[in-house]
Amino acid sequence: MTRVLLRLFFVLALPAVLVAVWWTASSGSTDPFWPPLRTILKTFPDVWTADRLRTDVRPSIVRLLAGFATAAVVGVALGTVIGSYRRVRALCEPVLEFLRAVPPPVLVPVIMLFAGIGDTMKIVVIASGCVWPILLNTVEGVRAVDSVMLETARSYGITGVARLRSLVLRSASPQIFAGLRQALSIGIILMVISEMFAASNGIGFTVVQFQRSFAIPDMWTGILVLGLLGFLLSVVFQLVERRVLGWYHGLRASTRRSQ
Amino acid sequence: MHALLVVSGLKKVYEGSGRRVEAVRDLTFTVEAGELVCLVGPSGCGKTTLLKCVGGLLAPTAGQVQLAGKPVSGPPPGMAFVFQEYGRSLFPWMRVGENVELPLKQKDLGKARRKELVADALESVGLSDAAGAYPWQLSGGMQQRVAIARALAYEPDVLLMDEPFAAVDAQTRADLEDLVRRLWRERGMTILFVTHDIDEAVYLGERVVVLSASPTVVQEQLKVDLPDERDQLHTRVAPRFAELRTHVYEQIQAAKRGTPQDAVPSDVRTDTPPPR
Numbered sequence: 001m002t003r004v005l006l007r008l009f010f011v012l013a014l015p016a017v018l019v020a021v022w023w024t025a026s027s028g029s030t031d032p033f034w035p036p037l038r039t040i041l042k043t044f045p046d047v048w049t050a051d052r053l054r055t056d057v058r059p060s061i062v063r064l065l066a067g068f069a070t071a072a073v074v075g076v077a078l079g080t081v082i083g084s085y086r087r088v089r090a091l092c093e094p095v096l097e098f099l100r101a102v103p104p105p106v107l108v109p110v111i112m113l114f115a116g117i118g119d120t121m122k123i124v125v126i127a128s129g130c131v132w133p134i135l136l137n138t139v140e141g142v143r144a145v146d147s148v149m150l151e152t153a154r155s156y157g158i159t160g161v162a163r164l165r166s167l168v169l170r171s172a173s174p175q176i177f178a179g180l181r182q183a184l185s186i187g188i189i190l191m192v193i194s195e196m197f198a199a200s201n202g203i204g205f206t207v208v209q210f211q212r213s214f215a216i217p218d219m220w221t222g223i224l225v226l227g228l229l230g231f232l233l234s235v236v237f238q239l240v241e242r243r244v245l246g247w248y249h250g251l252r253a254s255t256r257r258s259q
Numbered sequence: 260m261h262a263l264l265v266v267s268g269l270k271k272v273y274e275g276s277g278r279r280v281e282a283v284r285d286l287t288f289t290v291e292a293g294e295l296v297c298l299v300g301p302s303g304c305g306k307t308t309l310l311k312c313v314g315g316l317l318a319p320t321a322g323q324v325q326l327a328g329k330p331v332s333g334p335p336p337g338m339a340f341v342f343q344e345y346g347r348s349l350f351p352w353m354r355v356g357e358n359v360e361l362p363l364k365q366k367d368l369g370k371a372r373r374k375e376l377v378a379d380a381l382e383s384v385g386l387s388d389a390a391g392a393y394p395w396q397l398s399g400g401m402q403q404r405v406a407i408a409r410a411l412a413y414e415p416d417v418l419l420m421d422e423p424f425a426a427v428d429a430q431t432r433a434d435l436e437d438l439v440r441r442l443w444r445e446r447g448m449t450i451l452f453v454t455h456d457i458d459e460a461v462y463l464g465e466r467v468v469v470l471s472a473s474p475t476v477v478q479e480q481l482k483v484d485l486p487d488e489r490d491q492l493h494t495r496v497a498p499r500f501a502e503l504r505t506h507v508y509e510q511i512q513a514a515k516r517g518t519p520q521d522a523v524p525s526d527v528r529t530d531t532p533p534p535r
Contacts, residue, residue, distance in 0.1 A: 148347035151316055155340040156362035156413065166361060170352045247352040247393055254395045 035217045040224070043217040048225060052206075057225070060202040063119055064191045067126025071183055075131045076176060079138025080168065089139070100136065104129030104186070105193050117198035125194040130183035137179030141172025174248045177241050184237055188230050203229070262289035263449055264313070264417055268322035271308050282308045284474035286322070290417065295443045295450045297460035299507065300470030300478070301515050306453045309475065310421045313451065314340050327416060336366075337416035341423045345403040349394040356381070356390035359409045380412035381405075383442060400431035404438070411442065420452045424459070433491045436463055440489060457511065461485075461504045462494060469507055471514040478514045481507065 019037070026036045048057075082089050082096075108125050115121040145168055153159070153167050169176070195204030207222035242249075269286040272279060282305040290296045300306055311317040313324050315334040324331040326338065334340075339362075342348040349358050356377055363373045381387050384404040394402050403423055410418055420439070424432045440463060443450055454460050460467045461483055469478040485499060494500055 146347050148342055148344045149350065151311075152340065152342065152348045155314055155316060155334045155338070156409075157334060157336055157365045158362060159365075162365065166353070167350065170350065173352070247395075250393060251351045251395045 032214075033216055035220065040217050040220045044221045044224070047218050047221045056201050056203055056206050057229075059119075060191055060195065060204070061229070063122045063194075063202070064126060064187050066119075067123045067190070068130055068183065068187045070123065070127040071130035071134055071187075072180060074127070075134030075179065075183075076138050076169070079135045079176075080142050080164070080172075082135075083139040083142025083172070084168070089143075096132075096136070100132045104190055108194055108197050112198060122191070122194040122199070122202075126187050126190045129190045130187045133182035133186065134176065134179040137175045137182075138172060141175030142168055144175070145171045174245055177245060181237060181241075184233060185230070188226070188233070192226065263292040263294075263327055264290040264451065265325040266313060266322070267325070269309065269312055269319050269324065270321040271305070271312055271317065272320045281474040283312070283319075285476050286470075288468050288477055288480065290449060290451055292416075292449055293447050294465055295440075295448075295452065295463060296466045296468060297464035298451065298453045298468045298470060299455065299457055299460035299511070300475065301472050301511055302455050303473060304470050304514075305473045305475040306455070306470065307421055309470075310419055310451070310453050314338055314419050316340075339410035339413040339415035339418050341403075341406050341410050341418065341420040343422040343425050345399065345406050345423075345426070346394075348406055349402060349409075351393065351395050353393075354390065355386065355392050355394060355397070355405050358394065358405060359390075359412050362409060362413050376412040376414070377408075380408040383411055383445075384408045384438060398431075400427045400435060403427060403435060407435075407438070407442070411446070416449060418448055418450045420450065422454055423452075425455070432459075437491065439463060444487065457504050457507050458495070461500060461507060462489060462491075467503075467507060469510045469514065479510050481510075 023037045026034060027038065029036050082092050104125065107128055108121075111121050111124050111128070115124050149167060149171065153163050158166065191202075192204035192207075195202035196208050199205040203222060203226055207219055207226075210216070210219035210222060266289070267287050269283055270281075271283040272281050286309060288296075298306060298309070308317065312319045313331070315324070315331045315338070318332075326335050329335070350361070353361065359377045359380055360373055363376060368376070377390070378387070381390055384407050386401060386404055386408060389397060389401065389405070394405060397405065406423070424435050427435065436459060439450070439452070442448065452460075452463055454463075464483050467481045467483060469481065470476070471478040481503070483503060485494060485497065485503070
């Protein structure tokens with residue numbers, strides 16, 4: 001019981017301090033661009049009503065998840081192919097390095113040209129930014145599959161789909177998850193950016209609308225919502241990762257102990 | 260009658276970056292069904308290369324391996340491999356039971372039959388309780404038992420073991436040696452066991468094939484005329500055991516000095532040294 005309380009303390013202590021600092025530092029503020037936290041929190045329930053959650057937050061999350069999922073499927077599939085064949089890797093590596101170096105937000109105007117300004121554009125933008133860390137990490141993960149495990153699979157006739165599913169992808173999963181984690185934060189950034197360019201709904205769109213209409217406390221609540229969304233997604237991600245990579249953390253702990 | 264496993268004129272040359280390494284020169288030997296044959300040779304004599312060629316994991320430069328009359332061109336379904344590096348041979352993301360079951364999924368077996376084989380194999384190696392554990396939760400010796408169980412469940416015609424006990428401590432090693440002897444006797448298996456340990460080869464084998472230094476040829480083949488019933492305590496102090504191990508030791512020393520007895524074709528030199 002005391003351990004649970006202690007952990008809770010460690011989790012909550014710093015956020016509580018930061019909120020308190022923000023609260024006191026801004027309490028006497030008369031600057032219209034830096035409204036007191038009190039005002040922001042008071043505005044919050046008025047702005048983020050159930051109606052707005054449906055019309056603005058839900059579309060944002062749907063686009064983010066669609067883009068992220070597309071990137072995950074494409075990144076893992078391509079990464080597995082590139083990582084498995086030395087020749088393909090030699091062919092693709094320079095191109096990948098170049099494409100990766102292009103900042104994804106700069107693609108927004110380009111993608112708008114052929115994908116329009118609808119949801120497709122936003123999903124493509126999110127996917128095109130998220131795909132790189134997933135792809136490159138998958139390549140590394142697939143390349144690093146242990147040679148003895150590969151020989152074991154060969155000698156027992158584990159080939160094709162079974163080899164991919166029970167050996168290659170499982171062995172690469174720690175790296176794939178590292179890539180997915182990076183991609184998730186890139187995805188949130190691109191979600192907001194794509195909504196700021198041309199949109200009629202979404203969290204990014206709402207924040208820009210508030211800023212343009214000088215509803216400054218409302219704008220600040222939008223930023224809080226984005227922060228909360230990012231936090232929640234990362235918690236969900238960690239839960240999934242802990243389940244899928246349980247073996248990996250156990251293995252690492254046991255090698256550490258034996259050293 | 261043909262032998263179950265026939266290795267004839269096997270040669271393996273590694274070519275790479277302008278260097279040409281002849282690992283195995285010319286190996287010919289056979290393994291009869293139900294035999295336990297130990298291959299022993301000086302370290303670095305290409306034992307692993309040889310075993311990988313036999314298992315179809317490496318393509319030989321010349322010569323051929325035949326399993327039950329059929330030439331081996333890739334890993335045949337009738338062979339199971341136990342590697343030295345148990346920690347890298349078991350899949351850490353699968354529990355012990357799943358590791359043992361995985362190769363069986365490639366065979367046309369019903370689910371019930373698979374469960375039966377897994378349970379039976381784990382019981383044979385004394386790990387019935389560990390089916391739900393992950394390999395990395397077990398000690399080294401237990402992990403190698405799991406690898407052996409995986410091979411047992413696969414029901415191979417020939418079991419290939421590549422220095423399986425080189426990485427475990429001496430006491431565990433003795434236990435595992437007895438385990439292999441017991442499994443061989445209980446199940447009538449055919450085992451080809453590679454080791455660099457002379458005592459282990461003599462203790463385990465019905466026959467010992469002594470290899471020369473690289474480039475490898477067969478230095479000598481030797482029947483081990485110890486009783487079937489062997490145990491660590493008595494067999495290892497038996498005078499006959501000492502004679503045999505001394506003989507093998509001398510042969511290996513001769514092999515290191517590079518005096519292979521090429522005068523006699525290696526396949527007819529299946530002899531037993533005279534008792535002293």
